[in-house]
Amino acid sequence: MKMQFKLYRYNPDVDAKPYMQDIEVELEPSDKKLLDALVRLKTVDDSLSFRRSCREGVCGSDAMNINGKNGLACVTDIAGLKQPVEIRPLPGLPVIRDLIVDMTQFFKQYNSIKPYVINDTPPPSHERLQSPEDREELDGLYECILCACCSTSCPSFWWNPDKFVGPAGLLAAYRFIADTRDTATNERLDNLEDPYRLFRCHSIMNCVDVCPKHLNPTKAIGKIKELMVKRIA
Amino acid sequence: MVNRHVIGAHYGLRDWLLQRVTAVVMLVYTIGLLAFLVLAAQTSYEGWKALFDCTWVRVLSTVTVIALLLHAWVGVRDIWMDYVQPLGLRLTLHIATILWLLGSFIYAIKVVWGV
Numbered sequence: 001m002k003m004q005f006k007l008y009r010y011n012p013d014v015d016a017k018p019y020m021q022d023i024e025v026e027l028e029p030s031d032k033k034l035l036d037a038l039v040r041l042k043t044v045d046d047s048l049s050f051r052r053s054c055r056e057g058v059c060g061s062d063a064m065n066i067n068g069k070n071g072l073a074c075v076t077d078i079a080g081l082k083q084p085v086e087i088r089p090l091p092g093l094p095v096i097r098d099l100i101v102d103m104t105q106f107f108k109q110y111n112s113i114k115p116y117v118i119n120d121t122p123p124p125s126h127e128r129l130q131s132p133e134d135r136e137e138l139d140g141l142y143e144c145i146l147c148a149c150c151s152t153s154c155p156s157f158w159w160n161p162d163k164f165v166g167p168a169g170l171l172a173a174y175r176f177i178a179d180t181r182d183t184a185t186n187e188r189l190d191n192l193e194d195p196y197r198l199f200r201c202h203s204i205m206n207c208v209d210v211c212p213k214h215l216n217p218t219k220a221i222g223k224i225k226e227l228m229v230k231r232i233a
Numbered sequence: 234m235v236n237r238h239v240i241g242a243h244y245g246l247r248d249w250l251l252q253r254v255t256a257v258v259m260l261v262y263t264i265g266l267l268a269f270l271v272l273a274a275q276t277s278y279e280g281w282k283a284l285f286d287c288t289w290v291r292v293l294s295t296v297t298v299i300a301l302l303l304h305a306w307v308g309v310r311d312i313w314m315d316y317v318q319p320l321g322l323r324l325t326l327h328i329a330t331i332l333w334l335l336g337s338f339i340y341a342i343k344v345v346w347g348v
Contacts, residue, residue, distance in 0.1 A: 159315045190243070195314065199245035202311075228246045 001027045003037055004084035007048065011097050018095070021045075022084065034081065035062055035073040050099035057212060060147030063090055064099050070149040070210040090152040092161065105161045106148045106168070113165060113173040113191065118184035134180040141175035141220060143213050144168060150207035150217055156200040163196035167207035167217035170198060174220035177227065189228055198224060252307045255300035262297040282348070291345050298341040302334045 002024050010018035025041045035055055042048055050073075052062040057075040065088040066076055093101035119128065151157045151166035165173065173192060176182050192198040198221065207217040273280055284290055309330050317323040 156315065191241075193243050193246050194241050195245040195248060197245070199249050200315070225246070225249065229250065232246070 003027050003078065005037075005041065006084045006086040007041075007098075008088040009048075009098055010095050011047070011049075020086075027078070032078060033074055034066065034076040034078055034085070037078055037085075038062075038073055038087075048099075049097045058145060060145035063147040063149045063152075063212075065089065065091060070153045072147060072149070072212045075212055090148055092152045092158040093148070101152075103148060106151055106166070107146075109151075109161070109165045109169040110146065110172060112197075113169050113176070113188070114184070115172045115176065117176065117179055117182045118187075119181055121183065128181040130180055137178045137180075138175060140215055141171060141178065144171055144175075144215060145213060147212065149210045149212060153206040153210045154201075155204070155206070156202065160196060160200055164200035165192070165197050167201070167221070170201070170224065171215060171217040171220045174224050177224060185227075186231075189224070189231060192224060193228060248307045248310075252304055255304040258300040259297055259304065262293060262300075265293075285345070285348065294345045295342065298338065298345070302338055306330065306334055 004022070004024045007021045007023060008018060009015070009021045023041065023045060025037060025044050027037060027040060031037055031040055033055075035052055038048070038050060039052075050062060050064065052074065053059040054061070055074045057072050060072070062073040063070060064073055066073065067082055067086050070090060087099065089095050089099045089101045093103060093105065096102050146168060148168060150171075151168045154164075154167055156164050157166040170192075173188060177185055177188050182188075201218070201221050203218055203221070205218045208215075208219075211217070269284060270276055273284075285294070310327060313323050313326045313330070317326060
């Protein structure tokens with residue numbers, strides 16, 4: 001089967017500006033996912049650059065804009081794609097080369113919410129335990145693979161990537177706010193009680209639409225707002 | 234000037250909450266006014282004038298106008314915050330918005346209490 005592509009290409013060393021490349025590739029019967037096709041494409045044009053690692057939707061490396069929607073190439077079925085398949089880098093982040101973007105800003109926001117359990121009380125002899133119910137609250141939060149599909153599909157993150165934490169960061173923020181072993185809830189809420197960091201979210205739910213792990217950052221953001229209201233009411 | 238990122242103005246929650254509360258006020262007022270239009274036997278000019286001659290209707294109208302203006306302030310300021318990055322221009326737009334809303338407030342008071 002032949003597959004047609006329209007690829008975003010940009011190599012800052014030789015190209016004055018980005019351009020779209022029309023290219024086609026003969027697929028093997030074993031090629032099922034978009035990532036298989038992209039790897040196959042490298043046999044036609046080995047200058048094409050993209051990130052990939054685990055090829056099974058766990059590492060979050062091969063996030064890209066596929067026919068206008070962010071997703072992971074490795075979990076996107078070839079069969080369901082309209083041809084020519086238009087592939088672009090994640091929107092809103094600086095392009096390093098072809099489909100590879102500079103994720104510094106994204107991880108800076110992730111770091112800003114302190115993505116680790118903070119607990120200064122003396123550790124117990126074994127481990128800090130949670131009840132099954134308390135543990136359940138973390139479901140739908142901890143599974144995030146930081147692929148950045150959500151944050152780079154969010155207009156608020158496009159306009160203010162330096163000040164708005166973005167859906168991925170806010171999902172992680174709630175993951176630690178919701179953790180009963182964490183004792184820094186108040187500081188975490190203080191950290192987000194700003195007109196930009198949390199409240200640039202206008203609940204348009206682009207993040208929910210694209211998340212390859214089917215997580216719901218908008219719901220987590222709603223829960224953070226609820227806790228903030230609870231704190232003052 | 235040091236190019237430092239400044240965040241942490243703690244009025245995000247207040248404004249977000251304000252916008253929701255004012256929305257409820259406007260909704261209640263709109264339903265009330267619609268109910269009057271539907272239920273009032275004769276919706277003539279006289280009936281309309283009699284309604285707005287009641288002090289409590291004028292007070293409720295004033296409260297709703299204030300709610301509308303506060304709601305608009307947060308909403309319009311959000312648009313400037315999203316799309317206008319140069320600080321000077323943004324501040325100018327903020328001030329222009331405040332002046333415009335203040336003007337609307339004075340005019341609304343004149344309309345509600347003047348007749």
